[in-house]
Amino acid sequence: MARLMTLDYGIIGNCSTAALVKSDSSIDWMCMPKFDSPSIFAKILDNGKGGFFKVEPEGQFNVSQAYIADTNVLETRFVGEGWEFRLMDYFPHFQMEDGSLYKEPEVHRLIELVRGTPRIRIVIEPAFKYASEVPKAKIESDHIVFEGSIDYLYLYTNMPADSILGQGYFDLKGDSYMVLAYNKLKAEKEINAIKEQMDKTISYWRSWIGMARLPSVHRDLVARSALTLRLLTYDNTGAIVAAATTSIPEIIGEVRNWDYRYCWIRDASFTVMALINILRFDVAKEFLGWMLKLHKEYGINLQVLFGINGDRDIPERELDYLSGYKNSKPVRVGNAAAKQRQVDIFGELLDAIYLIYVKYKIEPKINDSDWELVYSLVESAIKEWHEKDHSIWEFRKLSRHYTFSKVLCWTAVDRGIKIAKEIGKTAEARRWSKVRSHIKADIIKNGWNAEVNAFVQCYGSRELDASILLLPYFGFTSFRSKKMKSTVEAIGRQLFNGEFLLRYAAKDDFGIPKNALIACTFWYIDALAGIGRRDDALDLLERIISHTNHLGLFSEDIDRSTYELLGNFPQAYSHIALINTMTNLFGSNKMAPKASTGMRESQN
Structure with a gap:
């Protein structure tokens, strides 16, 4: 076609x-x-x-x-x-x-x-x-x-x-x-x-991009992604918006139209990780400074997303008088997801803090304010990990025990332990280690489905979810493990159509998803390389990057039949995933830890 x-x-x-x-x-x-x-x-x-x-x-x-x-x-x-x-x-x-x-x-x-x-x-x-x-x-x-x-x-x-x-x-x-x-x-x-x-x-x-360390393969495409991510940062505070637009629909003629001009803790943390991957540290410093400011202002009441000046109240409303992109109503401003429970955000943020202070030592010292933020994030994850949430996908009504959310709570505790050990907080490290083991055992028991032979979307489910492909990145398991390899293969069979990977195939608040989130295909490429199918990974990489627009830019989603780019634009998530996959496959950073896919893995 x-x-x-x-x-x-x-x-x-x-x-x-x-x-x-x-x-x-x-x-x-x-x-x-x-x-x-x-x-x-x-x-x-x-x-x-x-x-x-x-x-x-x-x-x-x-x-x-x-x-x-x-x-x-x-x-x-x-x-x-x-x-x-x-x-x-x-x-x-x-x-x-x-x-x-x-x-x-x-x-x-x-x-x-x-x-x-x-x-x-x-x-x-x-x-x-x-x-x-x-x-x-x-x-x-x-x-x-x-x-x-x-x-x-x-x-x-x-x-x-x-x-x-x-x-x-x-x-x-x-x-x-x-x-x-x-x-x-x-x-x-x-x-x-x-x-x-x-x-x-x-x-x-x-000068800005010249200080980045970029892979020689598809160097210009990675540079364009990095420059785009930099444009999506708000210098006045350190916030990072998810996209520059509102209400570009995920599916033409349907109602999955959202306002992405705000700072999601998850997306911003992923942006920081991607730019650190190419040795651009300025955004990381600015974002961390903003997180410290928000923590001082709001304490442990960290919500899913904030306005770019730190606003907590982001009421969602519809502009009925606008016809919408290609007549796809409604046009929305504001975002009701700000009020959701999404417990994975503790893990993404603490992983970014860990990279800044411990792994790469971008900031030389953890002061009292920094430690207070780390401590409150870990304790929040411990308090909430066993609760239901709305998942990384922000389901509006489907509150469940999502496996990815549990793993990111494990990540929050794990990174807290590593940071605590770095600064001699041995008592906290010992106490948190017991909790980390307990969370992991619970995930292995309830997030693994022996009949499906895979980690599944949520406890007690048979449904698969692309976010599970990120488990090795956060060190919860390894692509070399039998469980993870069989999970990748199961996800490929159920969610991959030969071109793009769906987030999930299960019915959500608005029906059965039709289009593919672009980032998920990059996650699948990383997973293929991780389980030893590098040639398949490289082949799929060339196909997915052929679908950027004429300037090398991606939106959030792609129509799996027509290849039409859809969703808000340009989308940080897509360009984050592109940078990470390119550096995983081709390298760019001598400081990056070496693993089979270039990602941080653990045999824990």
């Missing part, structure tokens, strides 16, 4: 917010001034009223798009008969003389004329507050202003303002620019100053 080309977007951003730029140059999604702010452009969620910002040549032309190598600066090139120009899109982001980062809420669109005199028009139609408010537009002395009830956009340009407002075509006679600033008047209005900011932004991103 022919591949269905969708989500043909690039992401640009400044580690405070982001925008999606379509392959034809249209900015179809942008929130200002933060990731979780109401949208300014939302055409991706409503083709009619959502709002967009596009550069459009007249007549016939070809268009191509690519990132400037090793940066988050996006180039869209237009070529017509006798003319050519390129459009450079980016948020300025660079280190200033005082050492701080420039990250003002503004997007730059620089047009560089290559040859000829093309005729173009600019179409800019902001729609504030998730397209609920159309701003008034007017020309002032040196800019166009779009005025809302509380929001203002200022468009600075050296192109004719009246033609832009009238959406009329005009001759492009030289290099030109547009700077769209949110709620601020801008001093730098000369094109040379704009070009200088682009050059500084290019240098910043190249």
Whole structure:
């Protein structure tokens, strides 16, 4: 079947917010001034009223798009008969003389004329507050202003303002620019100053990725994933969002549409692990600092996800007036999963802390505040491990004893023991060791189904679950063990269709799942390599990476029949899994512990 080309977007951003730029140059999604702010452009969620910002040549032309190598600066090139120009899109982001980062809420669109005199028009139609408010537009002395009830956009340009407002075509006679600033008047209005900011932004991103240690195989794809993960971080606090969008559906026409513009403790911890894998430690330090701040503010009441400024209350509501992506309603903002019990988060967070302080010693010393956080996380896991929860998959009604959640509680205690031993807390280490053994025995007894010959999704079940493939990563077992090898083979038989791996096949809150979570196929590739089927793993790797979009980006899900990318975009989980699989298979990090798959394993 022919591949269905969708989500043909690039992401640009400044580690405070982001925008999606379509392959034809249209900015179809942008929130200002933060990731979780109401949208300014939302055409991706409503083709009619959502709002967009596009550069459009007249007549016939070809268009191509690519990132400037090793940066988050996006180039869209237009070529017509006798003319050519390129459009450079980016948020300025660079280190200033005082050492701080420039990250003002503004997007730059620089047009560089290559040859000829093309005729173009600019179409800019902001729609504030998730397209609920159309701003008034007017020309002032040196800019166009779009005025809302509380929001203002200022468009600075050296192109004719009246033609832009009238959406009329005009001759492009030289290099030109547009700077769209949110709620601020801008001093730098000369094109040379704009070009200088682009050059500084290019240098910043190249310097950042240049300090990473990347595998030589598929090096550029890993770099793109790392740069994307960096864009999804919120520098002001250290939070890391799960994706840049809301309500891109997992399945077209159905209701699995969620808002991912928040920080999940699990996803953020996985991001930290992936970037540590390629020796990028800055995100880990920032995230840990934020976790310490949240712990001081909220104590042990750690919830599944937070707003990027640490907000606990993230009420979920539906925007009924928006038609949704490809008419897939509802469009949701907020996320009710914040109120769920998901006990696995203790393990993921403590694993990240263990890597930072003990394994890689990114931070040299565990102080009293750090230990207080570790202690409270371990004790929380001990208190809650025997409780039902909503699982890594955030089932809304199906609260059960999920095997993966139990294993991550075991992980929390295990990492707590290792950290305690590192700093001489022997009494805690001894006490926790008994609990660790008890949890493991319970999982072996209840999470293993001898009839299925596999670890199963939840206690007493026969259903399989892709998250079980992560057990060796956390050191609970080894791919060399008979139980794990038979589990991998059983999961392959039940959940793999020859192209992609389902999360699970059992009915959930919304029916039988149809599409595949992309990260799960990467987990399966790691598992295949772990049980000795490296050739099969490499073959599947080449097939899955062929399904990125034209810029090397993944969403959350993929339609197993049409290969259409679906789900929120770009998705941190997918790019985390890509980085981990590439480093597992091909290496990149001399500091990484050596095991049969390059993952941390245990024979415990």
